[in-house]
Amino acid sequence: MADTTPRFHLVAFLTSMTSSLCLSALLGLGIYVNVNKFIVGTEATPGYQVVSLNTGSWNVVCTVIGTAVGILAAVAFSNQDDILTRRELAHHRGVLAIFLRPLTIKRALEQIRYLQLPVQRTILIICTIATALMGAATVALFGVHASRELIINPSSSVALAGLNETYFENGRDEGLFASGIPTASSVSGQLSGFLYKAAYIAGRRMRGSYSPFDIYAAYLPEQGPLGDTTYAALNTDGVGLNVSSYLQYSGFTEGFNMPAQFEFNELSAVVYGTQVNVSCQDMTSEYTISSSDVERVTLIYAGKADGPNITLLGDLDGYKILTTLAIGSAVTVDPETGDPIHTLVVPEYITESALVLECTYSGREHLTTVSVASPASPLVIGEIVQQGPLIGPLVKQRIANVTHGLLSVGGQGGNLARGFIDAEYNADGLNNTDMASTLERVIGQLGEAYISVLRQQVERSNIAKGSPSSDFESELRLHVTVSRMGGAQYGWLAVLGTLLLVSLIGTIRTCTSRKAVGFEAQDAVALLSRLLDDPIRDTTRLTYKDKLTVLTGSVQSEGKHS
DSSP: EEEEEEGGGGHHHHHHHHHHHHHHHHHHHHHHHSSEEEEEEOOOOOEEEOOOOOOOHHHHHHHHHHHHHHHHHHHHHHHHHHHHHHHHHHSSSSOOOGSSSSOOOOHHHHHHHOOOOOOHHHHHHHHHHGGEEEEHHEEEEEHHEEEEEEEEEEEEOGGGGGSSOEEEEEESOOOOEEOGGGGGGGOOHHHHHHHHHHHHHHHHHHHTOOOTTOSSOOOOSOOOOEEEEESSSSSOOTTOOHHHHHHSSSSOOOSSOOOOEEEEEEEEEEEEEEEEEEEEEEOOOOOSSEEEETTTEEEEEETTTTSSSEEEEEEGGGGGGGGOOEEEEEEEOOOTOOOOEEEEEEEETTTTTEEEEEEEEEEEEEEEEEESSSTSSSEEEEEEEEEEEOOHHHHHHHHHHHHHHHTTTTTTHHHHHHHHTTTSSTTTOOOOOTHHHHHHHHHHHHHHHHHHHHHHHEEEEEEEESOOOOSSSOEEEEEEEEEEEEEOOHHHHHHHHHHHHHHHHHHHHHHHHOEEESSSOOOHHHHHHHHHSSOOTTTOOOESSEEEEETTHHHHHHHHOO
C-alpha cells in the first residue's frame, strides 16, 4: 500500500518544525550573547553588559534546555530517516533491510560495517550523534564561566611635556572632574620616605652589610610601594604607570573598554620612562671653609665669591659627636645653559672641615617595557625599546629643587642624612671617600622617583589624556578574568547551525509529495502486522516456537517462518 499525500508525515513535520524553531532561537541568541559581552555583576560599563544571576542554577537550566532541544532534534532526525525508508520501500528499487531498523547508534555501526553510507542517511547519523552535544553547546554558549579577556589601552602613558597640562578624571558615575596639573602638585610627602629608604640601603651597601641575614641591622628590601605602584627596585626609571588603577575598576575609560568587575591576571605595557643621572665633582678646593664654636655647637661655613654660601651647625655634646651627620644643600642656575648646579656640603665637625660637591643633572626620556605578573607582584621594568629626547633645563631644575626641598626637611640633610646615620654609614662625617658616588646613586634614584610620582597622577585607567603630546606611542595590554555569560568558541555555534540546517531540510522534505508506504516502515509491530495472517497490535502477545505465533486467548494463529 502506498500513498502520495504527506498526511503520513504530519508527526515528522511537527517535530522537524519545532526542532528548527528551537535551534534557530538558540543560534540567534547565541550569536547575540557572543557579540555583546555579558558579565555577572552589578555595574555596566561601555562594552560590557551585566546580568545578575546565580551561576550554578543558571548553568543547570542551560544544561536542561540544551538536553531537551537535543532530544527533540534527535526525534526529528529519526522521523526523517523513517520517511526515507517509507519512500524507498514504495519505490521499485526497494530499500535495504538494514534501513528497516530505526536510526540508532547500533544501526550506524552496522552501516559502517557493511559500508552502507548513503549521503542523506549518513548526515542524519552524524547529526543524531551531534545532538548528544547539545547540553554542552548550550552551556558553552549561554552558561556563566570564567573568561580571560584582553584589554588594550592604546594610550596609557604620557611624555614629560604632557605633565604640564590639565587632566580630567572620569568617575564611576560618568562624571568628569578636574585632576589638575601634575607639575603643580606637591609630592614631597610621598618622596620623603623613599629618600630615607634609598639612603639607608645605599649606606648599608657601602658598609658591605646589606643582607636579609644580617641580624644586627634592620633589612629593608628594595621592592616596595611608591605612590600607587609597587616597584621591584629603587631605580624606577621614571616610569609612572599607576598600577593600582588597573587592579580594580576606577571609573569610565576613554579609548578602550574595561569591565567593572574582574580579576586581575597580568599586565604588560610600553610606557614612557625618564632616566636621571647625577654627577658630583669634589670642588672643596674652590670653596672657603671656616668654623666657629658657640656653646658646644660648631658652625661650619662653606662658600665662594660667585657661588652659594652654606652654613651648617652640629651639636657636639657628648656621644652626639659620633652621630652628627649634616648635609647642606643649595641650588644655583648656570646663566648660560639654564642647568642647575646642586651644591652639597658634608661637614666634618671633629676636624672642622667639610667636603663640598657640585652636582649636575642629565637624563633622557625613552619608551620601555614593563610588566606586572599578578596583583601582588611589583612593576618590573624591562628593556628600552626607543630612545627619546634629552631632558631640558626646566626638568633638571625641578628635580634639583625638589631634592633641595627634601634635604631641608627635618634638619640639615633631611631623611638623606637620617638614612645614612641609621645605616651607620659616615655617621660622623669623617669618612667621605665614597660619599660622592653614594650621593650620585641616591639623588639619581630620587629624581626618577619624583618623575614617577608625577606620572602616576595621570597614567591612570580613568584619566582622560586627550591627544598624545609626542610622536611616540604607548600601549598597555591588560589580561583579566571575568565571569561571563557565553563567550564560547564559534565551533559551538557551528554545531547549532549544522543541526538547524539539517532540521530545516527535513521540514521541507516532509512537505514534498512523493510515493511512500502508508505505515511506519521502521516499526517492528507494523511490519509484523503485514507478515502475519492476523493483524497484530502493540498490545498483542507473541511467542516463538520455530515460528512466530500470536497468542489471543485460546485462538492461535501461525505466521510465516521468520
